[in-house]
Amino acid sequence: MASSSLIFITGGVRSGKSSMAERLALEIASQSGGPLYYIATGVPSDSEMQERIEKHQSDREAGTYQWKTIEQSVQIGRLAETFSSGDIILLDCVTTLLNNELFSTEQTWNDSFLETVKEKIITGIISIKNRAGTMIVVSNEVLNESLPGNDLVFLYSRLLGQIHQVLVEEADQAFLVEAGIPIAMKGVRQ
Amino acid sequence: MHFIIGGAFNGKRAWVKKTYQVSKQDNWLSAYNHDPLPTNLMDIEEPVIILEGVELWLKDLTKNYDVNHSREIWNRCKENWLIWEKAGVNRKLVVIGTDITKGIVPLEVENRVWRDVTGWAYQDMAAKSDKVDVIWYGLNQNIK
Numbered sequence: 581m582a583s584s585s586l587i588f589i590t591g592g593v594r595s596g597k598s599s600m601a602e603r604l605a606l607e608i609a610s611q612s613g614g615p616l617y618y619i620a621t622g623v624p625s626d627s628e629m630q631e632r633i634e635k636h637q638s639d640r641e642a643g644t645y646q647w648k649t650i651e652q653s654v655q656i657g658r659l660a661e662t663f664s665s666g667d668i669i670l671l672d673c674v675t676t677l678l679n680n681e682l683f684s685t686e687q688t689w690n691d692s693f694l695e696t697v698k699e700k701i702i703t704g705i706i707s708i709k710n711r712a713g714t715m716i717v718v719s720n721e722v723l724n725e726s727l728p729g730n731d732l733v734f735l736y737s738r739l740l741g742q743i744h745q746v747l748v749e750e751a752d753q754a755f756l757v758e759a760g761i762p763i764a765m766k767g768v769r770q
Numbered sequence: 771m772h773f774i775i776g777g778a779f780n781g782k783r784a785w786v787k788k789t790y791q792v793s794k795q796d797n798w799l800s801a802y803n804h805d806p807l808p809t810n811l812m813d814i815e816e817p818v819i820i821l822e823g824v825e826l827w828l829k830d831l832t833k834n835y836d837v838n839h840s841r842e843i844w845n846r847c848k849e850n851w852l853i854w855e856k857a858g859v860n861r862k863l864v865v866i867g868t869d870i871t872k873g874i875v876p877l878e879v880e881n882r883v884w885r886d887v888t889g890w891a892y893q894d895m896a897a898k899s900d901k902v903d904v905i906w907y908g909l910n911q912n913i914k
Contacts, residue, residue, distance in 0.1 A: 723779055724870070724873070725872055726876065727778060740779070745779075749907075
């Protein structure tokens with residue numbers, strides 16, 4: 581039995597990163613025959629968001645392969661024991677999960693809270709990956725613009741950057757998607 | 771000159787430390803530590819010098835001078851740094867800049883000017899560099 585693997589995918593808004601991640605998951609499923617799971621982190625905050633989520637859902641249901649959707653907006657590590665080796669899991673996306681963790685409590689953003697959130701997300705992802713066959717994680721490229729003199733945005737950016745660095749370090753493969761085209765950044769033979 | 775670019779919090783500093791085996795105190799001049807923009811590096815005897823946070827030095831310039839004058843001052847500094855580097859065979863100048871250029875056009879004119887001047891300065895530094903690496907979450911992509 582092959583060991584489990586982690587695949588990290590980022591890109592800008594509407595870069596095609598979600599489609600690429602889904603395509604990759606299907607490819608792996610068609611080779612291994614493993615079941616597909618989708619961890620939905622989105623909590624609809626308005627009707628546009630609701631439509632966006634429904635579009636993603638119907639896209640996944642339209643295919644030949646059936647996805648099982650699991651809704652989990654915080655503490656994804658709790659899902660780990662529901663998975664077993666051979667499962668193919670897609671988490672889309674880290675930034676939504678981070679938002680949920682940060683804004684689901686009234687906690688002030690001190691160092692220990694931010695550290696806890698970071699650990700929760702990273703260990704959650706790693707523990708699911710360790711139980712499953714393949715864990716694919718999607719996130720957003722948001723760190724290439726000038727930071728305003730705004731403490732919250734600064735702390736958020738630092739946290740997301742740190743999480744991305746650990747995920748890339750842990751990942752067996754990493755991709756940056758530009759305009760629908762995946763650029764292999766790590767672990768892929770050219 | 772080795773120019774390092776990448777988004778904020780992408781692990782640029784750690785990559786440079788690892789690559790050049792330089793600890794933070796050894797001739798590490800950083801705008802993040804409020805070191806002033808070095809107009810020249812003449813007093814420095816160490817073989818490797820790292821200039822970090824250049825986007826903040828550029829921001830400072832654009833706050834105090836108009837676009838052309840900012841670019842002039844910047845170019846003069848950069849020429850002096852290159853003179854320092856060329857003065858010794860073992861000398862190496864490493865410049866780290868955070869990419870601030872891929873967001874929505876800023877509302878405030880001063881932020882637009884800062885972004886423009888930074889983009890031009892980066893193009894120019896890349897052109898003058900022997901080596902350019904983009905750092906993406908700790909991984910480097912050598913683009914020159």
